[in-house]
Amino acid sequence: MLDFLPQWMKDGIGDDLLFWLGYFTNGKHLSWYASVQYTLAAALFGALVALLLGLGGAAARNSRFLPLRALGALYINIVRGVPDVLFFLFFPLAFEQLVEWIRAQSVCTPETLAANVGRWPPCDAANWFLGTPEYLALACVSLGIVYGAFAANVIHGAMNAVPRGQLEAARAYGFSATQVLWRFHIRQMWVYALPGLSNVWLLLVKATSLLSLLQIADIVLWADRLGSPNFTRSAGLVHPDWRWGYYLVLLVFYILITFISEKVFAAITRWASRGMATAGGAAA
Amino acid sequence: MNEFLAPILHDIGLMARPALFNLYFAVASIPLGFLFAIFFALGKASPNRLISGFCRGYIYAFRGSPFFIQLFMFYSLALAFNLSLWKPWGIDWFVLNPLVLGPVILTLNTTAYTAEIFYGALMTVPKGEIEAARAYGMSGAQQFRSVIWPHLIRLAWPAYTNEVVFLFHATALIYFTLPVIGDQKDLMNIAGELFERDYNAVLHFSVAALYFLAISLAIFLVFGIVYRRLTRHMPGASRVRWSFSRL
Numbered sequence: 233m234l235d236f237l238p239q240w241m242k243d244g245i246g247d248d249l250l251f252w253l254g255y256f257t258n259g260k261h262l263s264w265y266a267s268v269q270y271t272l273a274a275a276l277f278g279a280l281v282a283l284l285l286g287l288g289g290a291a292a293r294n295s296r297f298l299p300l301r302a303l304g305a306l307y308i309n310i311v312r313g314v315p316d317v318l319f320f321l322f323f324p325l326a327f328e329q330l331v332e333w334i335r336a337q338s339v340c341t342p343e344t345l346a347a348n349v350g351r352w353p354p355c356d357a358a359n360w361f362l363g364t365p366e367y368l369a370l371a372c373v374s375l376g377i378v379y380g381a382f383a384a385n386v387i388h389g390a391m392n393a394v395p396r397g398q399l400e401a402a403r404a405y406g407f408s409a410t411q412v413l414w415r416f417h418i419r420q421m422w423v424y425a426l427p428g429l430s431n432v433w434l435l436l437v438k439a440t441s442l443l444s445l446l447q448i449a450d451i452v453l454w455a456d457r458l459g460s461p462n463f464t465r466s467a468g469l470v471h472p473d474w475r476w477g478y479y480l481v482l483l484v485f486y487i488l489i490t491f492i493s494e495k496v497f498a499a500i501t502r503w504a505s506r507g508m509a510t511a512g513g514a515a516a
Numbered sequence: 517m518n519e520f521l522a523p524i525l526h527d528i529g530l531m532a533r534p535a536l537f538n539l540y541f542a543v544a545s546i547p548l549g550f551l552f553a554i555f556f557a558l559g560k561a562s563p564n565r566l567i568s569g570f571c572r573g574y575i576y577a578f579r580g581s582p583f584f585i586q587l588f589m590f591y592s593l594a595l596a597f598n599l600s601l602w603k604p605w606g607i608d609w610f611v612l613n614p615l616v617l618g619p620v621i622l623t624l625n626t627t628a629y630t631a632e633i634f635y636g637a638l639m640t641v642p643k644g645e646i647e648a649a650r651a652y653g654m655s656g657a658q659q660f661r662s663v664i665w666p667h668l669i670r671l672a673w674p675a676y677t678n679e680v681v682f683l684f685h686a687t688a689l690i691y692f693t694l695p696v697i698g699d700q701k702d703l704m705n706i707a708g709e710l711f712e713r714d715y716n717a718v719l720h721f722s723v724a725a726l727y728f729l730a731i732s733l734a735i736f737l738v739f740g741i742v743y744r745r746l747t748r749h750m751p752g753a754s755r756v757r758w759s760f761s762r763l
Binding site for chain 1: 586689704711725733
């Protein structure tokens with residue numbers, strides 16, 4: 233891996249360090265570093281879905297139409313009352329089965345159905361093979377559904393926290409209901425929602441560590457592979473169980489993400505509260 | 517018995533024993549986590565830079581990283597010392613037992629979350645009351661026992677209730693990491709096992725979810741009763757708001 237380095241540089245670095253540099257840049261380690269993309273993609277797209285579902289859920293929760301309001305309340309409370317890992321495993325499974333069942337209606341013959349009784353998929357032709365991209369997409373959606381419920385709860389609370397007087401003033405100035413909603417209610421809601429949304433984002437980021445449960449070769453799976461005791465017939469025991477070291481790296485990785493997220497959210501909060509009649513915005 | 521209810525009731529029966537494992541993990545780690553959290557919260561507020569730095573770092577690290585990774589790390593750490601320590605001492609069956617290691621790692625995790633809640637409450641204890649206690653000549657321990665603690669626990673209780681529910685939810689992750697020995701199974705194990713038998717994901721996962729939901733509500737109920745007791749001298753009816761969010 234490091235053969236491209238000139239000789240004088242290799243001499244300067246020294247054999248020991250050179251060995252470790254080579255070890256940590258071997259193919260498997262590079263795959264490990266590259267697998268961060270799955271974690272980050274799941275976090276970002278999961279957060280996007282969660283935000284959309286959060287807005288939708290909060291809108292349903294505030295709806296004047298009773299069944300919609302009940303649906304919003306049900307979504308918010310049931311999903312949050314169940315461990316995220318349960319829903320994270322259940323949703324992709326259920327979705328896969330739904331697709332296979334729909335497919336089975338058209339591709340299965342009575343003979344193939346009879347041969348597969350008591351098994352799944354209903355017949356072999358209906359089988360849907362899920363690769364990493366499919367699982368990643370499903371993981372994003374299920375993270376989005378779970379944390380969308382949290383986000384909906386936060387946004388619902390924040391919508392109610394906007395001072396009534398602000399909205400009344402806007403109405404008194406002759407703004408239409410839609411204008412009041414978008415330019416005043418939702419515009420001011422963010423300041424009250426941001427601390428809660430920051431919490432939801434941090435929960436979501438931590439939940440991305442579950443990707444390996446959906447057979448995605450993410451950072452956790454690679455850490456397990458790389459750290460497991462490595463024994464080859466020709467070289468004997470290459471290294472003993474180093475897994476805890478690799479997991480420690482992951483722990484630090486997540487702590488760093490948390491740290492960066494906090495800084496970013498602090499900046500966003502400062503930006504969103506400029507000109508607001510709150511303690512944070514009064515100075516601006 | 518109709519066709520719709522029978523399989524659900526059957527699953528409820530099958531999952532009663534696995535639910536006890538989730539309950540065991542929660543019950544085994546909550547009291548210890550509660551106790552340690554008091555010390556970590558006071559430590560974080562300590563004027564001693566070394567103590568407060570350590571507690572701050574501990575709380576930040578455990579709150580900033582996923583419990584799933586913590587489980588993996590501490591389990592592999594325990595495994596790494598197996599040949600050199602646990603085996604020769606003859607305690608490997610104890611240390612590596614999921615029923616011991618699970619609550620230990622859960623306790624490490626919940627201590628951090630609970631300490632942060634207690635620290636937040638500690639910061640909002642009215643200053644005047646502490647000054648009054650000091651003016652009456654109370655010692656540090658007396659101040660804590662009769663002024664700071666009653667305030668702290670009352671302020672922290674709603675958030676602590678949520679933390680306990682989340683801790684219970686976190687028990688679902690334990691057997692994804694630690695070995696399943698014999699017929700030790702928790703709700704997630706049995707749901708997966710039943711799913712592999714007849715591929716009915718909706719039924720088995722829903723019943724498992726029902727158990728989690730029911731126990732979560734029971735926790736809210738019990739903690740709500742405690743909260744009413746804690747605030748019985750306060751004006752106005754106070755209730756724990758059911759909000760299911762880990763702070």
